[in-house]
Structures are given as C-alpha cells and as structure tokens.
Amino acid sequence: MTIDERLDRLTARHEALTQTVELLLAAQLRNEERHEKNENMQAKTQTMLAEIVESIHSLERIAFAHEHRITRLEGGDSAQN
Numbered sequence: 001m002t003i004d005e006r007l008d009r010l011t012a013r014h015e016a017l018t019q020t021v022e023l024l025l026a027a028q029l030r031n032e033e034r035h036e037k038n039e040n041m042q043a044k045t046q047t048m049l050a051e052i053v054e055s056i057h058s059l060e061r062i063a064f065a066h067e068h069r070i071t072r073l074e075g076g077d078s079a080q081n
Contacts, residue, residue, distance in 0.1 A: 001009075
C-alpha cells in the first residue's frame with residue numbers, strides 16, 4: 001500500500017468519524033430538548049396533581065358537612081335540635 005493510498009484511507013476514516021460525531025451531537029441535542037420538555041411536563045403534572053388533591057380535600061370537607069347536616073335534619077343528632 002502506498003503513502004497516497006494510506007492517506008486516502010485515513011482521510012476516508014476521518015470523514016466517517018466526523019460524520020459519526022456530528023450525528024451523535026445532533027442526537028444528543030434532540031435528547032436534551034426532549035429531556036427539558038419532559039421536565040416541564042413533569043412540573044406541570046405535579047402542579048395539576050396538587051390542585052386535584054386540594055379539590056378532593058375540598059369535596060371531602062363539603063361531603064362531611066352535608067352528611068352532618070342531613071343527619072341533623074333527619075333527627076339523628078338530638079343534641080343540635
């Protein structure tokens with residue numbers, strides 16, 4: 001193999017490696033964007049979950065109050081009549 005052939009082979013390998021690195025970089029950038037989007041979605045989901053839990057607690061308090069009111073109206077709680 002001559003020097004020129006070796007140089008051509010090395011040049012071809014270098015170009016292939018350069019393309020591979022560029023592809024890996026592009027894939028990494030896409031992964032970072034997806035990761036950031038996932039983090040944002042997770043933060044929104046946590047916020048919504050906290051709001052849902054608070055709503056459930058509010059409904060629980062309302063149901064508890066209504067249950068006591070109905071019991072009182074039906075005469076089940078003579079101490080408050």
